Structure formats: C-alpha cells, structure tokens
Amino acid sequence: MNYGQFLADVRKRGGFATDDEALAVASNVLMAVAEVLPQRDAEGITASLPPELLVYLRPTHAEPDPHFDSQLFLGWVVSTVDATGGRDKTGGGLDIYAAYSGDEAIRRCQCVFSVLKSLMSDRQQATMLACLPEEVGVWFSAA
Amino acid sequence: MVTRLDPKVFDAEAEVSWCPGCGDFGILRALKLALAELDIQPHQVLVVSGIGCGSKLPDYMAINGYMTIHGRPLPIATGAKLANPEMHVVVVNGDGDSYGIGGNHFVQTCRRNPNVTQVVENNQIYGLTKGQYSPTSDKGFVTTTSPDGAIELAFNPMAVALAAGATFIARAFSGEPKHMAQMIVEGIKHRGYALIDVLQPCVTFNRVNTYDWYRKRIYHLEEESYDATDREAAWTKAHEWEERIPLGILYRIEGLPTYEDQVPTLADGSPVGRLMELTKRPRPEQYESQKEQFF
Numbered sequence: 042m043n044y045g046q047f048l049a050d051v052r053k054r055g056g057f058a059t060d061d062e063a064l065a066v067a068s069n070v071l072m073a074v075a076e077v078l079p080q081r082d083a084e085g086i087t088a089s090l091p092p093e094l095l096v097y098l099r100p101t102h103a104e105p106d107p108h109f110d111s112q113l114f115l116g117w118v119v120s121t122v123d124a125t126g127g128r129d130k131t132g133g134g135l136d137i138y139a140a141y142s143g144d145e146a147i148r149r150c151q152c153v154f155s156v157l158k159s160l161m162s163d164r165q166q167a168t169m170l171a172c173l174p175e176e177v178g179v180w181f182s183a184a
Numbered sequence: 185m186v187t188r189l190d191p192k193v194f195d196a197e198a199e200v201s202w203c204p205g206c207g208d209f210g211i212l213r214a215l216k217l218a219l220a221e222l223d224i225q226p227h228q229v230l231v232v233s234g235i236g237c238g239s240k241l242p243d244y245m246a247i248n249g250y251m252t253i254h255g256r257p258l259p260i261a262t263g264a265k266l267a268n269p270e271m272h273v274v275v276v277n278g279d280g281d282s283y284g285i286g287g288n289h290f291v292q293t294c295r296r297n298p299n300v301t302q303v304v305e306n307n308q309i310y311g312l313t314k315g316q317y318s319p320t321s322d323k324g325f326v327t328t329t330s331p332d333g334a335i336e337l338a339f340n341p342m343a344v345a346l347a348a349g350a351t352f353i354a355r356a357f358s359g360e361p362k363h364m365a366q367m368i369v370e371g372i373k374h375r376g377y378a379l380i381d382v383l384q385p386c387v388t389f390n391r392v393n394t395y396d397w398y399r400k401r402i403y404h405l406e407e408e409s410y411d412a413t414d415r416e417a418a419w420t421k422a423h424e425w426e427e428r429i430p431l432g433i434l435y436r437i438e439g440l441p442t443y444e445d446q447v448p449t450l451a452d453g454s455p456v457g458r459l460m461e462l463t464k465r466p467r468p469e470q471y472e473s474q475k476e477q478f479f
Contacts, residue, residue, distance in 0.1 A: 069396065072395075072396060072399070073395075076359070101399065106360055106361060106362045106363070107362065108210075108213055108214070108217065108361035108362050108365070109359070109360075109361065110209070110213065110361075112204065112205055112206070112209035112210070113205070113209065113210055113358075113359055113361070113395075114205075115204050115205035116205030116206065116207065116209075116359070116385060116387050116395050117205070117394075117395045117396065118205070119203070119204055119205035119387040119388075120205075120385070120387055120391065120394040120395065120396070142203065142204055142205075142387075142388065143203075143204025143205065146204060146205060
C-alpha cells in the first residue's frame with residue numbers, strides 16, 4: 042500500500058471529506074503512538090508502512106514516559122475534532138460537542154488503527170499492542 | 185519513577201469532568217506521583233485551588249482540599265502555611281486564576297517566599313468559561329473575546345517570577361508526566377516558594393497550542409550544561425518562546441529564609457502547634473478560648 046492508498050483508506054473508513062482531514066487524523070494518531078514507542082521497537086513496527094508516515098512515528102524519547110496514559114493519548118487526537126462546532130454550544134452547562142469529543146476521538150483512533158493493522162503482521166501488531174496504554178490497547182484490538 | 189507510597193492512596197471517588205484528552209489529566213497524575221515519591225501521606229498535604237477547569241483538581245484527590253474564590257489560592261495557602269508549617273501546602277490553579285485575577289498575589293508571593301509549591305496549569309486560555317483569551321495567550325491569538333487577535337503582549341510568568349524574587353522557578357509539560365512529577369518533587373523539597381508553570385493543551389478551546397505544537401518546540405535544560413543558580417542565564421531562558429521552549433528548573437536558589445521563618449509571632453510555635461500542645465496538656469480555660477477562636 043502506498044501513501045495515497047493509505048490516506049484514501051483512512052478517509053473512506055473514517056468518513057472524512059478530504060485527504061487533508063484524513064492526514065490530520067492519521068498524523069495525530071501516529072504522533073501519539075510515537076510517544077509510547079520505544080526506539081528499539083520502532084523499526085520493526087514501521088517497516089511495512091509507507092515511508093511518508095515515518096516522520097510522524099519517530100520516537101520522541103529513547104524510553105517512553107511510563108505514565109503516558111490513555112487520556113494523554115486521546116489529547117493528541119481530540120485536537121483534530123471540532124469540539125465546539127465553531128462556536129459556543131453550551132446547553133445547561135453541558136457543552137454538547139465537547140462532551141462527546143472523546144467518543145469521536147476514539148472512533149478516529151480506531152479508523153487509523155484498522156488501516157495500520159491491515160498493513161502489519163501479527164507479530165508487529167503484538168509488539169505495538171504491548172507499547173500502547175492499556176485502554177488504547179483495547180481500542181486497537183477492537184479496531 | 186518508583187514511588188515509596190502507592191499513588192493510588194490519593195485516588196478519590198469523584199468523577200472527573202475534564203474534557204477527554206485534557207492536559208489536566210497529566211497534571212493530576214504527576215501530582216499524585218510526586219506526593220507518593222516524597223512519601224507524603226494524604227493527611228499531610230493541603231491542595232488549594234481557585235476557580236477554573238484545573239481548579240477542580242482537589243475534588244479528584246483524597247487529600248485536604250480547599251477551593252477558594254477566583255485568583256485567591258496563594259494568600260489562602262500562605263495563611264494555611266503560617267497556621268500549620270508542618271503541612272505541605274500545594275497550590276494548583278490555571279493561568280487566568282494565577283497570572284490574571286490573582287496576578288498581584290502571584291507577585292507578592294514571589295517576594296514573600298512562603299514554603300508553598302504552586303503548580304500552574306497554563307493552557308493559555310480560559311476554558312471553563314468557554315474559550316476567552318487569557319494573560320498568557322500570545323499576541324494575535326484569536327478567541328471569542330479577541331476575534332481580531334489578542335492585542336496585549338503575553339504575560340511572561342517565568343520572567344515576572346524571577347524579577348519578583350522567586351527562589352524556585354521551573355517549567356514542565358503536561359504531556360510528560362514523569363518529568364513533571366520530578367519538577368513537583370523538586371519544588372516541594374525546596375524550602376521557599378516554588379513555581380512550576382505547566383504547559384498544558386486545552387484540547388477544546390485552544391486549537392493552536394496543541395500537544396504537537398509543544399512537542400515541536402520543547403527541550404530539556406537537564407540535557408544541556410545549564411546552571412540553574414545563574415540568575416542572568418535564567419533571565420535569558422525565561423524569554424525563550426515560539427521557536428524553542430525550555431523545560432526544567434530555570435532558577436533555584438537555596439538557603440534563603442522563608443516567610444514563616446521571619447514572622448515574629450511564630451517564634452514560639454505555630455497556631456496549630458500551640459493548639460495541639462494545649463490538647464496534650466489541657467488547661468481548660470485556654471483550650472476553651474482557643475476553641476472559640478477557631479470554631
């Protein structure tokens with residue numbers, strides 16, 4: 042699968058309107074993965090991915106922060122969700138967009154994970170699963 | 185970080201109501217880790233906050249908590265420390281609460297040097313009130329209250345703290361809880377006022393200063409040959425922003441007296457200490473008089 046096919050697949054599975062939107066989501070998911078990816082595992086996991094994606098998967102530390110959890114992971118992806126609908130949509134103290142942005146972010150994670158998994162061997166998937174925060178691992182497995 | 189105490193002792197039952205992915209989650213985690221690392225028991229710490237998303241934090245920890253009115257946690261914390269210097273007092277509040285509404289208290293606390301640790305959740309926006317620009321928003325930052333971009337220059341907490349006489353100034357990133365916990369540990373160990381400014385994305389209302397934005401800019405002073413006792417070097421580092429943003433201890437000077445060291449009426453012990461003494465050797469009339477004062 043080349044880079045163009047990768048983006049087209051993310052766009053289709055996520056229901057995104059443009060390739061730019063698909064890239065924004067994919068790059069943020071991959072950068073979140075990079076936060077938890079030890080250098081020693083990175084090469085093995087990324088070998089089968091389009092080379093254009095590797096810039097996002099470059100590990101940020103030799104050893105990842107062991108306290109980087111699912112909320113921090115989600116933070117990278119929520120940034121791609123229009124959480125306020127462009128203006129304040131507060132209804133009785135509940136911002137109806139922000140309140141459900143987590144569900145949408147998880148859906149976006151899973152859409153990228155599903156494309157990644159289609160490119161990875163079982164062994165690569167197992168290695169990646171071992172790196173992810175526990176809750177993110179559940180999303181990955183279910184994708 | 186291998187902690188002495190299980191951080192779970194600080195877990196509370198209250199449901200966390202922050203937005204999914206909020207940087208506050210990293211700060212909550214780091215504070216629990218730091219207290220556990222220092223073997224501080226829940227009853228030995230008071231966390232004082234103000235008003236704002238991040239100021240809900242005391243609700244989410246099993247500790248002594250005090251949510252004050254907007255911008256006032258520092259004077260309340262100083263008072264608590266004077267009443268009971270044995271208590272570890274930590275202030276956790278946002279950039280608006282600390283540098284805006286409580287800006288004067290911030291400056292006075294820097295020069296007073298009480299033995300209080302302040303963790304500022306600096307997301308460069310007012311989140312709880314739905315996204316107005318804050319004192320630390322960069323010039324030109326577009327929000328509902330600055331549709332043509334913020335006019336003012338951003339408040340620089342590191343430089344102001346240094347100029348006002350703060351004895352410990354550090355910066356952390358909420359995306360790196362391990363490093364942040366270490367900064368909080370060092371801040372609590374420091375005798376005197378410690379400021380830990382935490383760069384923290386607001387994932388809902390600040391779409392500029394995201395995790396990615398910070399990741400591309402931050403670097404660690406610990407990885408350079410940096411002398412945190414050099415005031416002039418700290419002044420230079422305090423002004424680094426945009427291209428490169430330093431994390432770590434910018435300035436630290438030890439051995440200066442704290443505010444409570446110098447308050448004459450505390451020379452014979454703290455109010456809480458004196459009260460405890462009275463309860464050990466009760467003199468009923470004094471005890472009753474103290475009770476009336478406090479209750």
